Amino acid sequence: xxxxxxxxxxxxxxxxxxxxxxxxxxxxxxxxxxxxxxxxxxxxxxxxxxxxxxxxxxxxxxxxxxxxxxxxxxxxxxxxxx
Amino acid sequence: xxxxxxxxxxxxxxxxxxxxxxxxxxxxxxxxxxxxxxxxxxxxxxxxxxxxxxxxxxxxxxxxxxxxxxxxxxxxxxxxxxxxxxxxxxxxxxxxxxxxxxxxxxxxxxxxxxxxxxxxxxxxxxxxxxxxxxxxxxxxxxxxxxxxxxxxxxxxxxxxxxxxxxxxxxxxxxxxxxxxxxxxxxxxxxxxxxxxxxxxxxxxxxxxxxxxxxxxxxxxxxxxxxxxxxxxxxxxxxxxxxxxxxxxxxxxxxxxxxxxxxxxxxxxxxxxxxxxxxxxxxxxxxxxxxxxxxxxxxxxxxxxxxxxxxxxxxxxxxxxxxxxxxxxxxxxxxxxxxxxxxxxxxxxxxxxxxxxxxxxxxxxxxxxxxxxxxxxxxxxxxxxxxxxxxxxxxxxxxxxxxxxxxxxxxxxxxxxxxxxxxxxxxxxxxxxxxxxxxxxxxxxxxxxxxxxxxxxxxxxxxxxxxxxxxxxxxxxxxxxxxxxxxxxxxxxxxxxxxxxxxxxxxxxxxxxxxxxxxxxxxxxxxxxxxxxxxxxxxxxxxxxxxxxxxxxxxxxxxxxxxxxxxxxxxxxxxxxxxxxxxxxxxxxxxxxxxxxxxxxxxxxxxxxxxxxxxxxxxxxxxxxxxxxxxxxxxxxxxxxxxxxxxxxxxxxxxxxxxxxxxxxxxxxxxxxxxxxxxxxxxxxxxxxxxxxxxxxxxxxxxxxxxxxxxxxxxxxxxxxxxxxxxxxxxxxxxxxxxxxxxxxxxxxxxxxxxxxxxxxxxxxx
Numbered sequence: 111x112x113x114x115x116x117x118x119x120x121x122x123x124x125x126x127x128x129x130x131x132x133x134x135x136x137x138x139x140x141x142x143x144x145x146x147x148x149x150x151x152x153x154x155x156x157x158x159x160x161x162x163x164x165x166x167x168x169x170x171x172x173x174x175x176x177x178x179x180x181x182x183x184x185x186x187x188x189x190x191x192x
Numbered sequence: 193x194x195x196x197x198x199x200x201x202x203x204x205x206x207x208x209x210x211x212x213x214x215x216x217x218x219x220x221x222x223x224x225x226x227x228x229x230x231x232x233x234x235x236x237x238x239x240x241x242x243x244x245x246x247x248x249x250x251x252x253x254x255x256x257x258x259x260x261x262x263x264x265x266x267x268x269x270x271x272x273x274x275x276x277x278x279x280x281x282x283x284x285x286x287x288x289x290x291x292x293x294x295x296x297x298x299x300x301x302x303x304x305x306x307x308x309x310x311x312x313x314x315x316x317x318x319x320x321x322x323x324x325x326x327x328x329x330x331x332x333x334x335x336x337x338x339x340x341x342x343x344x345x346x347x348x349x350x351x352x353x354x355x356x357x358x359x360x361x362x363x364x365x366x367x368x369x370x371x372x373x374x375x376x377x378x379x380x381x382x383x384x385x386x387x388x389x390x391x392x393x394x395x396x397x398x399x400x401x402x403x404x405x406x407x408x409x410x411x412x413x414x415x416x417x418x419x420x421x422x423x424x425x426x427x428x429x430x431x432x433x434x435x436x437x438x439x440x441x442x443x444x445x446x447x448x449x450x451x452x453x454x455x456x457x458x459x460x461x462x463x464x465x466x467x468x469x470x471x472x473x474x475x476x477x478x479x480x481x482x483x484x485x486x487x488x489x490x491x492x493x494x495x496x497x498x499x500x501x502x503x504x505x506x507x508x509x510x511x512x513x514x515x516x517x518x519x520x521x522x523x524x525x526x527x528x529x530x531x532x533x534x535x536x537x538x539x540x541x542x543x544x545x546x547x548x549x550x551x552x553x554x555x556x557x558x559x560x561x562x563x564x565x566x567x568x569x570x571x572x573x574x575x576x577x578x579x580x581x582x583x584x585x586x587x588x589x590x591x592x593x594x595x596x597x598x599x600x601x602x603x604x605x606x607x608x609x610x611x612x613x614x615x616x617x618x619x620x621x622x623x624x625x626x627x628x629x630x631x632x633x634x635x636x637x638x639x640x641x642x643x644x645x646x647x648x649x650x651x652x653x654x655x656x657x658x659x660x661x662x663x664x665x666x667x668x669x670x671x672x673x674x675x676x677x678x679x680x681x682x683x684x685x686x687x688x689x690x691x692x693x694x695x696x697x698x699x700x701x702x703x704x705x706x707x708x709x710x711x712x713x714x715x716x717x718x719x720x721x722x723x724x725x726x727x728x729x730x731x732x733x734x735x736x737x738x739x740x741x742x743x744x745x746x747x748x749x750x751x752x753x754x755x756x757x758x759x760x761x762x763x764x765x766x767x768x769x770x771x772x773x774x775x776x777x778x779x780x781x782x783x784x785x786x787x788x789x790x791x792x793x794x795x796x797x798x799x800x801x802x803x804x805x806x807x808x809x810x811x812x813x814x815x816x817x818x819x820x821x822x823x824x825x826x827x828x829x830x831x832x833x834x835x836x837x838x839x840x841x842x843x844x845x846x847x848x849x850x851x852x853x854x855x856x857x858x859x860x861x862x863x864x865x866x867x868x869x870x871x872x873x874x875x876x877x878x879x880x881x882x883x884x885x886x887x888x889x890x891x892x893x894x895x896x897x898x899x900x901x902x903x904x905x906x907x908x909x910x911x912x913x914x915x916x917x918x919x920x921x922x923x924x925x926x927x928x929x930x931x932x933x934x935x936x937x938x939x940x941x942x943x944x945x946x947x948x949x950x951x952x953x954x955x956x957x
Contacts, residue, residue, distance in 0.1 A: 126791075136241065136248035136775070137790065145248050146241050146775050151791040163793070 112177040113161045122152035122160040129167050154184040214832075214933060214949050215781070218942040222823050223785040225916065226931040227798075227808065228953060229253040230780040239776035240798055245269045248775055256804075265772035265799040268752035272615075272733055273300030273551065275749050286556055288746055291607060291736040292564040292709055293552040296321055296577075296590045297757065298337040299733070303551045304561035308334035310547070322592075323547035324577060328352045328440065332546055340583070340590065349578045350538035353387065353442070356497060357581055359512040360536040363483045365390040365495025367532040370519050372507065374399045374480030378470050379450035380504050384511075386411070386445065388438035389540035390495030394418065395484035396445065401476050408485045409447055409456070410492065413438035419447070419456055419464060424474040429454065431464045440496075440540045482528070497536045538581020544574035545592050548600050548711065566600035566711050573597050575712065575729075584728060586619045586667075589758055591728030594626075599712035599724070603632065608639075608706035608734075611741025614673045616641045617731040617754055621667070624725035625651075625714040627732045629706045635717040637705045641673050641683070642714075643725070648685035651714070654678065654698035654705055662691045667727070670751060670760045675701070676742050686762040687751055690744075709734060730758060772799030774809055777818050777916065787818035787916045796917060796929075805928065807836050807879060809917070813926025817918040823847070823934065826909035827864070828887040830939035832946055834930035834954060836879045842926050844882065846919020849908040852884050853923055862886060862893055865906025872900045879930070881950050881957065883943050892940070896957035897947050910934070930954065 116122035126148040131138045136145025149167070152160040161181040164173070213232035215221065224230045227237050236250040242265040251261040270283075273293060277285030293299050303319045310323060312331040320334040326349045335345050350357050362368070375382075386396055394410025404425040411417040415436040421428035437443050437458060446457040449470040456464035480486070482501065484493040499511025499518075507526045511518050519528030550564040568574045576593040577584050584593045608629045618626045620643040628640030628651075636655040641648065647661040648671040662671070664685035674682040674690065678700045682690040699705075710716065711732060714723035731754060735743050743750065755763025773795035779785040789795045796809040796816045811817065831852065833844050843853035850864045860870040864886050870893060874880060883894040891905035916932060918924040931950065939946065951957055 133246060135246055135792065144776075145239070145790075146246065146792050146795070147790040148792065150793045 111163060112165045112179060113181050114164050114173060114177055115155065115181065116152065116160045116162065119152055119160045122162045125162060126151060132168060156182040156184050158184070212949065214946055217945045217949060218935065218939055220935070220937070221781040222783060222825055222934045222936045223820065224780040224933040225777045225787055226780065227253060227256050230933065235780050236778050237780065238774055238778060238798065240265065241773045241775045241792065241795065243771040243773065261772070262799055262804050266770050266802050267756050268749065270749070271298065271300035271753055272750050273302040275746060278745060283749065288735070288743065289554065289740050290552040291605065291734045291740070292550045292562060292602060293733045294548045294550060294566060294711065295731040296337060296340050296592070299551045302553055302558045304553050306549055306561055320549045321551065322545050322549060322577065324349070324543045325546045325571065325574060327542045327544065330571070345543060346538070346578055346581055346583060349543040350541045350581045353538055353541060356387070356499070356536055357538045358535060360497040360499050361511055361515065361518050361530065362534045362536040362539055363494050363496055363498060364532065364534065365393055365493050368493060369395070369481050369483040370528045370530045370533070371479050371481050372519070372528040373478055373526050375504060378472055381446065381448040382501065382503050383444070383446040384498060384501035385442055386494065386496065386498045387440065387442045387540070388494050388496040389413070389440045390438060393438060393494035394492040395481070395494045396498065397480060397482050398484065398486040399472065399475065399477065399480035400486045403490065405475050406486055407470060407472060409445070410485065411437035417458065417463070419454070421470050423471040428471045429466055429468045431466060433463045435463070496540060541581060542576060543578030544571065545577050545600065546574055548592070550602065564602040564605050564709060566602040566709060568600050573599060575600065586728055589730070591619060591730040593728050594712040594725045597724060599710060601716070602709035605707055605709055606703065608736045609701045609703050610738045611676045611736070612639050612674070612701065613735040613741055613743035614639070614641060615731070615733040615750055615754065616669070616671045616673070617758060618643060618669050618725070619667050619728040619730070620669055621726040623722070625723055626712065626725045626729050628710040628714045629734065630708055630710055630715045631706055632708050632716060635715055638715055639673070639675060639701065639706060640714050641671050643669050643671070648683055650681055650683035652681045652697040654701055656696065656698045658693055658695045658697040660691050660693040662688055664688070668760055670754055670758070670763065672747055672751065674742065674744060686760060687755065769802040770799065771797060771801065774798050774818065777809070779820070783822065785820045785822040787820045789818045807928040808834065808930030810928055811917040811925045813839055813842060813924050815924065817924060818916040819913050821913045823914050824911045825936035827907060828885065828938035829909060830935040830937060831884045832931070832933045832950065833882040834879065834950060834956070835882065835925070836928040837874050837876055837926070839876065839926035841923060843915070843917070843919035843923045844925060844929060845914060845916050845932060846923070847910040847914040848912045848920055849906070850886070850910050851919035852882070853919055860893055860895065860900055862891055862901070862905040864891070864908040866904050868893065868901050868903050868905035870900035879954065879956050881947055883947060885938060885940055885943070887938055894943065894947070897944070
C-alpha cells in the first residue's frame, strides 16, 4: 500500500477529489451532489496528520517520491471489550 | 443473461409474500434499509456503482428481483478497440489491433485522432467517425460520434432551414393541404414563402371547382413556374416561366391581380406581368387551398413547406406551430383547416457519407492511426446518414443506409493476408454483401460476408469460390467471418457456433491478393447489381495478418459489446464477472435517512464476480460501511436486523455510544452505555434475524424469535453519524447485512409480527 501524508484533512480530500474527477466518478459527472466521489478517503494518523491511500492513484513524479508505505492510525476511542 | 434473485438464492422470495409489508405492520420507523420493499410499493432501494466503468444507477426492489440490476452491472462496456488479450488473470494482455474499424459510435478510448481532410470548412483534428456531405450545398464536414448522436450532424445538414425545422408544417407531396376562404372578388393580393422539393408539385395555392373552373399558382422541379386560370371552360391566362423554383430552397412569392392586370413576383423579381385580371366569376366554391391544386383529379400536391402567407392584408398565417396554430388567421377570422400535415423536420435536406473513418490504431501505444478510411467521391453513390432531417436509424439505433450502387471503399490496404477476421453488424433489407476484402484487379479474389434471408454467408475465393453458411433469419445481423488458411472458411451468425467449410479456396491470401476494403458490395471488378447491399450497416471491424487475424478467442468479448450496444438478440454475454457496489442504501421510511458511502474503496458489494451477492450487502470486515447522519432519537429504540456473520467482532450498526455488535466469541452485545451481552452465540455463516429493544434497564435482544438477553443496555440513543456495517470505533462487520429497520419507539408488541414478516420473506428460522 502507498500513502501520501497531508497536514490537513482538507488537503487530503482535495487530492482525493482530484482523483475522483480523473476517474470520472458519478459525483463529478452528474453534478447533482450524488454518487461516488472518492476512490479512497483520508484517515487520521497518530501524529494528527492525514494519510491518503494512493495505491491505485495516478501519481505525478513529485507525489511518487513522497509516498510512504505505512502509517500508524490514530487510535479509536476506548470501548469496553467483550 | 438473466439472473433473478430467486434463482440466485435458490428459494422463493417475493415482495411482501405474507401480505402486509413491514411498514404496514409497524409504521413510523426512523429508517428502513433493505433490498426488498418494506412499504408494499416498489421503491428505489439501492444505488449501485459498477466496477467496469464506475457508472451508477438507482434500482428498485423489483429490478433486484428481476435480475435487471445484475444484468446492468454485467453489461460489457469495454468497446472493441479497448479490449485486451485474455491472460491467466483476465483481459490484461495486449490490446487487440484491428486492420480497420468503422462505426458511428466511438469504438473505444483508443479511437484514432484524425485530421478532417477534405472538409469544406477546416476544423481541428478530432476523433471523427464520418465525413458527411449535405445535399443542400454539397459542403463536407467531419463529425465525432457524439456529434452524430447529439443533433450536431442533423442540425448541420438542415442548417439552411434551421428556423423552419420543428416549427413549419410539412406538406407531404401526396395529400397535405390547407383550406381557407378565398378572396371574395377578382382583385386581391396573396404573398408568402414556399420551399418545394418535388416534381410535379404545382399546388402552391389554388381555387376552383372543376377542370373548367380553376386557378392555380405552382412550381415544379421540371423547371417552371406557372399561373393558370380558366373560367366556365374559357382560358383566362396560362403563363409559364422556365425557371426551377422547386429546387429545395426558400422562395418568396407575391401574386397580385386586379383590373390593371396580374403580376407574379418571385424573390423580389417580377417574372410575370400581364394585363389580364383573374376571372373566377363562375366559381361555386368559396374556398381556396394552399399546398395543392383544388380539383381532386388534378390535385398535384407540393412537397415541402409553405408559411408566412398573407391575403390582402386582411388575413395572415404564420404557417408555424401546430396544425391549428399555424393556420390561425392572425388578422381576421378566416382560420384554415389542415389535412394530413405534419411538423416539418427538414425534409429534402439529406446527409450522405463521403468518408467512413477508420478508427483503429496500429500499435499498443495507440498514437498512430491505421488510416484505412472508406470513401466515396461520387455523390450519387454515397450512402445516406441523414434523411428528412433525422438520422437514419432502426429502432432508434443509427446506421448508414446502403441501397443500389452505394458503396464505400478503402483503397490500397496492405496486410489483408494469411488470417482474417471480420465482424459485420447490419440491418438487412435484401440479399447482398455488407463487407468484402477484395482485389482491385481481380474478380476472383475476395473474402466477403453475404447476408441472405436465412443465412449469413462467408464467400472466400483465391481463386476457387468457397462458401460457408451460418443459419439465421430476420433483419438484425451480427456476423463473424474467419479464415486461418486456404482450407478454413468459417462463419458464425449472431453468436452461433462457427460453420466451417474445409474446401480449399486456392491459396492462403498473401500480400498480392487482397488490397481493398469494400463496404456495401462484393468486388469492384465485374460487379453485379446483386452484389450490392440493401440495408443499414452499423459497424465493420476487420482484423488481418498472422498476429491479429484470428480473433476466435476474442469473438465472445467483441460480440458481447457489439450485441449489447445494438441490442442484438442471441449474443451470448461475455463472461459476466463485473463487481457492483452500493453507493446508497435508500431509506424506505420516507425520512430520507439514506445510508451512503462516497468512497469507492469502502462500498459494500452487491454483485460479486458478476453474480448477485446471496444474502444482502457484503461488508468486507476491513473498511466497508455505509452511514447516515439524519437520525437523532432517544430510547426506547427498536431495531430489526438481518445479517450473516463471517467472522467474530463485527458491528451491525453503531452511533455515538449506541451500537449492536458481536464479540470475539460471537456473542451479541447491545451497548448503549452499558453492555448487555447474550449468553448464546452466533454460528458463523448463518443468517439471523436480530431484534434489539433498547429501553434502559428493560432492554431485550432476540435472535430468530428467541430471547438472547434482557436487562440494562444503558440509556444512550442514536445521534450524530449512524454507521451501518460498523460502529464508531471502526468495528466493521465481516459478513452480510440484509436488512436494518430502526424505530424510535418500543416495538415489543409488534416484534413477533415483524419477525414473522422477515422470516416469511427470508426463510431464516
